[in-house]
Amino acid sequence: MARDNASELARRLARDAEAVCRHYLSNGRRQGRYWMVGDVRNTPGRSMFVRLKESVKGPAGKWTDAASAEHGDLLDVIRESCGFIDFRDVANEARRFLSLPRVEPPPKPVRTPGAAGSPEAARRLFAMSQPIEGTLVEAYLRNRGIAALHETGSLRFHPSCYYRPDEHSATETWPAMIAAVTDLSGHLTGALRTWLDPGGFSEMTLGKALIDTPKRAMGDLLGHAVRFGVAGEVMAAGEGIETMLSLRCALPTMPMVAALSAAHLSAILLPDTLRRLYIARDNDPAGDGAVAALIDRAQEAGIEAIVISPRLGDFNEDLRLLGFDALRVASRVQVVAQDVARFMELVA
Numbered sequence: 001m002a003r004d005n006a007s008e009l010a011r012r013l014a015r016d017a018e019a020v021c022r023h024y025l026s027n028g029r030r031q032g033r034y035w036m037v038g039d040v041r042n043t044p045g046r047s048m049f050v051r052l053k054e055s056v057k058g059p060a061g062k063w064t065d066a067a068s069a070e071h072g073d074l075l076d077v078i079r080e081s082c083g084f085i086d087f088r089d090v091a092n093e094a095r096r097f098l099s100l101p102r103v104e105p106p107p108k109p110v111r112t113p114g115a116a117g118s119p120e121a122a123r124r125l126f127a128m129s130q131p132i133e134g135t136l137v138e139a140y141l142r143n144r145g146i147a148a149l150h151e152t153g154s155l156r157f158h159p160s161c162y163y164r165p166d167e168h169s170a171t172e173t174w175p176a177m178i179a180a181v182t183d184l185s186g187h188l189t190g191a192l193r194t195w196l197d198p199g200g201f202s203e204m205t206l207g208k209a210l211i212d213t214p215k216r217a218m219g220d221l222l223g224h225a226v227r228f229g230v231a232g233e234v235m236a237a238g239e240g241i242e243t244m245l246s247l248r249c250a251l252p253t254m255p256m257v258a259a260l261s262a263a264h265l266s267a268i269l270l271p272d273t274l275r276r277l278y279i280a281r282d283n284d285p286a287g288d289g290a291v292a293a294l295i296d297r298a299q300e301a302g303i304e305a306i307v308i309s310p311r312l313g314d315f316n317e318d319l320r321l322l323g324f325d326a327l328r329v330a331s332r333v334q335v336v337a338q339d340v341a342r343f344m345e346l347v348a
C-alpha cells in the first residue's frame with residue numbers, strides 16, 4: 001500500500017472518528033471532544049484519548065495513551081484492536097469499515113483483552129509503601145536537583161514493586177516511587193509507579209530503571225492528580241511529578257498538582273475556590289495542546305489562567321542544567337507581583 005493511500009485511508013476514517021471509536025474501541029465512551037478508553041487494544045479504562053473533531057489542538061483521529069505514552073491515528077487503532085500484523089490486513093479492514101472496495105476479504109477481527117489496575121489496587125499498593133525519607137525515592141529526587149520535598153506525603157517508596165514487560169514475560173521486581181492520584185476531596189483514585197535504578201543516578205536514565213516503560217499509571221486518573229499542598233485561590237498545574245517539584249523549588253509555598261500527562265492535564269478538575277491557575281507548560285506539541293485546552297476550561301469557569309514556560313524542555317531540565325538561581329529568576333518574571341510576595345521565599 002502506497003504511503004499516500006494509507007494517508008487517505010486515515011483521513012477518511014478521521015472524518016467519522018466517533019463511529020470508528022464506537023466500533024473498534026467499544027469499551028470506551030465519549031467525553032466532550034474526546035473518546036476515552038483504557039488503551040488502543042480496547043481495554044476498559046480512561047487512559048487513552050482520541051480526538052473526535054479537528055481543532056487548534058490537532059486533527060481528528062489522533063490519539064494519545066497517557067499511561068504508556070503511545071500515540072497514533074485511527075489506522076493504528078484498527079491494527080491494535082483487531083490484532084493485525086500486516087498493514088495489508090489493516091488497510092482491508094479500514095476499507096471494509098468505509099465500505100470501499102477491498103482486494104480480499106478481511107480476516108475476522110480478534111479482540112485482545114487486557115487487564116487494567118483498579119482504584120482499589122492502587123490504594124492497596126500505596127498502603128503497602130513507605131514514606132520517602134531516607135529512601136531511594138528521596139535520593140532520586142535530590143539527584144534531579146529537587147531540594148523542596150515538603151508536603152510530599154503523596155509520594156511513597158516501594159522496595160520491590162512488580163513490573164511485567166508484557167503479557168508473555170516473567171514478572172520482575174524493582175524499587176519504585178509510588179505517587180497517589182487523588183480527587184478534589186483527597187480520595188485516592190489511582191497511582192503512578194516510577195521504577196527506579198537501584199544502582200543510583202545516571203545521566204542516561206536520570207535515576208529511572210533501565211526498562212522499556214519505567215512509568216505506568218493505574219486506577220481512575222481522569223480529572224485527578226498528584227497533589228503537593230492544598231489548593232485555595234491560587235494553584236499551579238503541570239504534567240510530571242519531577243516537573244512540578246522543580247517549579248516548587250522556586251515557588252515553595254504555592255500549591256501544585258501533577259496530572260501525569262498532557263492529555264490528563266487538559267482534563268484536570270479545578271477546585272471551586274480557584275481564582276488563578278498557573279499552567280506549567282512542557283516545551284512540546286502535546287504540552288501546547290494541553291495548555292490551550294486547559295486555558296479554555298479555566299476561562300469558562302471564570303478562572304484567570306497564566307502560562308509559565310521553561311527555557312528548556314521542562315522545569316526539571318531548567319533546574320538541572322541551568323541551576324536553581326536561573327529557574328527562580330525565570331519563574332519570578334512570569335508570576336504576578338502579589339503571588340511573588342506570597343509564594344516565593346526570598347533567598348539571602
